[in-house]
Amino acid sequence: MEQLVAPTSKMGVDVRHTGEAGTTEIKVSAQNVDVFYGEKHAIKGVSVNVPARSVMAFIGPSGCGKSTFLRCINRMNDTIEGCKVTGNIRLDDRDIYDANLDVVELRARVGMVFQKPNPFPKSIFENVAYGPRIHGLVHGKADLDAIVEQSLRKAALWEEVKDRLKEPGTGLSGGQQQRLCIARAIAVNPEVILMDEPCSALDPIATARVEELIDELRQNYTIIIVTHSMQQAARVSQQTAFFHLGILVETGSTEFIFTNPHDQRTQDYITGRFG
């Protein structure tokens, strides 16, 4: 693979750096979260803190529950019949599973980018404009145009599509579609962006673009990314959480997890012994 040694060389600089988690503001905090799909216990007692304005990577072997846990944070699991979530998840000290909480508002504040690019089969403009429009964030056409341009710029897509905003979003290349989906997510100005393997359908060049983008977005947003690529986790994240069979085995600064994991399972996974 491309740069297997990247994390190792990086950690060579400061080996015992434990991250800023202890001092910085916590954006998302989960306590003892369990998720059931009917009888199946998919997530078992997961607790994790996600610092604001940083990137946290969820890694772990396939089927360990990364997506399931990620989808708890914007309550996408509500849409799956038979899925039950218990425990406590807080966004800025607000319980998101509170009966009074408005899911629509939550999902506007916690945006999501999916594994497979899924633009609406509408124009590029409409794809980005849809969110601001339904949430009533804009007043007038000029406002909307501005938001669309701004979002597409942030998603590093503006230069490529500015002359074809009326064309269908589904006509873009895979990488462009994924950036369009990112633009769509940031158009509603979320605080947190959840990304479930956003690069798994992309080639290395498109992947690099998206990773660059994630690095830039970190200035303003809290990002949680699920990835199967150790290199990607090492490149883009500050924090890493390792999941295994529905359990959160270990979490900490990326450098720490990649160089000196406490748990044997983490060690085995990142060195490629299973997964």
Place this chain on the structure above:
Amino acid sequence: MTVIDAPATGPDWSSAASNANRRRRYAADRRLRIYGLTAIIIAVGVLVILLATVLTGGASAFVQTRVTVEFTIDPELVSADNIQRGNYRQIITNAVAELFPEIADDRTALTAAGRILTSNAQFFVRDAVVADPSLIGRTLTLAIPASDPFDQLNKGTIARDLPEEQRRVNDRDTALFDQLVDRGLVSTPFNWGLFFNADSRFPELAGLRGAIIGSFYLLLVTLLVSVPVGIAAAIYLEEFARRGRWSRLIEVNINNLAAVPSVVFGLLGLAVFINFFGLPRSAPLVGGLVLSLMTLPTIIIVTRAALKAVPPSIREAAYGIGASKHQMVLHHVLPLALPGILTGTIIGMAQALGETAPLLLVGMNAFLTAAPGGITDAATALPTQIYIWADSSERGFVAKTSAGIVVLLLFLIVMNAVAIFLRRRLERTW
């Protein structure tokens, strides 16, 4: 192939047993192919026979024998102040006498000769004079439809070599008609009346106008009732209802509803809409409501299938951005499902167009000589009109029945073709 470590005792593919085994399998393949082919040949053959009978039987009804007659509009018989009430019968008799001067004095022969023309000939003349009163005192030339026996004689459906007493036209009248043919007064133009006339007791005048308009109103009511209800029900079941015992029960019942014999729906319509709610009998309103009940399951089933076919990623995308349920459904899923719903609806409407039994039960097989003016007027529909004609004894109605079937089939083919076209056009691949 390079064989590395081939197992010492592999199966022997060239042994006699192995060959026989393969031969048996090939033979079975061939048999299956032949069964399938036979089935298709039988099906296509039956279809061809059906179409051929209908087309050959109905072809003659698409033309109509007409006799060109010159009428003298005698001012003595029609007065300008009361054109409607003129003695048009006498005008016809006079015209026939002029046509055959040799029998002008023989009253019975003349009456018989008058029967070459349709019994309604006087109304053709009257309508022409009403439309143009300046004809009074002048002559008027009209191509009047020949009455059914002479129409059949002209089209060759009455065998001339039968003994006279077994024919519907006797030798003397046949001779008179042949004389008209020889004088070039008999023509067989395309029978527009088949489409533009309402029903009539006389086959030469009967047409499908009332039935076509009746079917139109019928489908209108069906469409307006079953489409909104069907789509709303499907959206609820597919997007809102929790999967559980109740939704399964409803689902099974909807599927069963699609299999209920249509006569039962007719009885239901009779009992509920006519007897209980007191809606008018024979009206497209009632027929349409009954047909709606029948099309509803079809529309619900196709709409649900179309909704289900929209990939979950679109729903997730909408939810992920904070769309509420109705926004997800109305903005994203429904537009994508629309082509499927549309084709399903057209196919449902085509089924409704061909449905007969329930319409008979709600009285849409009445004999009506006027087209309906609205959904509460008594009306017939294409299939019930065919049913009425099939039940009529005159020779001319036999061909009319087949012609009616041809017209109905044409409508059905057009509707299904539109459905296929739309499906091709709007189909989306993910």
